[in-house]
Amino acid sequence: MKTNRKKKGEKGYLAYQKKAVVLRTALLFALSLAVFGIGLVSTGHKENLLTIVAVLGCLPASRSAVNMVMLLRYHGISEEDAAQIALHTKNLDSLYDLVFTSYEKNYEIHHMAYRADCLIGYTKNADCDAQKCAGHLRGLCAQNRLQKVDIKIFKDLSKYINRLEQLQSMQEDAVSKEQDTEGSRAERLFALLRAVSL
Numbered sequence: 001m002k003t004n005r006k007k008k009g010e011k012g013y014l015a016y017q018k019k020a021v022v023l024r025t026a027l028l029f030a031l032s033l034a035v036f037g038i039g040l041v042s043t044g045h046k047e048n049l050l051t052i053v054a055v056l057g058c059l060p061a062s063r064s065a066v067n068m069v070m071l072l073r074y075h076g077i078s079e080e081d082a083a084q085i086a087l088h089t090k091n092l093d094s095l096y097d098l099v100f101t102s103y104e105k106n107y108e109i110h111h112m113a114y115r116a117d118c119l120i121g122y123t124k125n126a127d128c129d130a131q132k133c134a135g136h137l138r139g140l141c142a143q144n145r146l147q148k149v150d151i152k153i154f155k156d157l158s159k160y161i162n163r164l165e166q167l168q169s170m171q172e173d174a175v176s177k178e179q180d181t182e183g184s185r186a187e188r189l190f191a192l193l194r195a196v197s198l
Contacts, residue, residue, distance in 0.1 A: 008194040009096060009098065009193070011077060011082055013076065013096065013097045014097040021064060021067050021068045024064050028061035028064055031057060031061075032061055035050050035053050035054040035057060036051055039053075039054065073106075074099050074108045074198075076096070077110035077124075081110065085160075088165055090168070091168055092114065092167055093114045093190060094112065094113045095193060095194070096112075097110065098193060098194075098198075100133065100136060100137065100193075101196075102136050107136065107153075108123055108125040108128055109133065110122050110125075114190070115170055117148055118150045118152075119137070119189065120154065120160065121151075130153035133153050134152060137151050138151050144192050146188060
């Protein structure tokens with residue numbers, strides 16, 4: 001059976017995750033309800049061991065429900081925006097559909113690209129504070145020894161596309177090209193971004 005499983009950073013990841021978490025939440029609650037029903041039918045009253053099992057089964061179901069509510073708040077990149085961006089990212093490392101969480105706010109970023117120590121992102125979400133998101137990501141990079149990464153988040157698609165074109169024409173400097181034991185700088189940065197995203 002062929003699966004269309006999406007990984008973090010791929011276009012369509014949020015839509016896939018939403019479907020998966022809704023299905024998982026429904027199944028977990030249905031399982032708890034079934035266990036409770038079996039106990040009620042078999043004993044004739046709700047005070048039985050299977051009721052305790054059903055209640056304990058609600059714990060993972062509730063956790064899944066929290067994840068579901070969190071994910072349902074966000075939408076992935078639109079097909080139109082993705083098509084426009086794809087025309088300008090042929091030689092760039094890119095990520096799609098990321099949601100970064102912080103103590104203060106959550107930041108939905110529809111697309112990110114990286115080259116030569118420049119990380120840029122685009123969000124269509126009106127509630128996303130682009131400057132605070134960039135600051136949050138700078139802090140994460142500094143904590144993970146990825147200094148000197150210039151980070152800018154755009155809310156205007158045309159300005160983002162202009163910056164993508166500028167990045168396309170940039171040459172990677174020697175430092176960015178160097179490989180270390182953990183892989184290239186871009187790979188380390190993208191691994192961090194995937195790890196801290198929903």
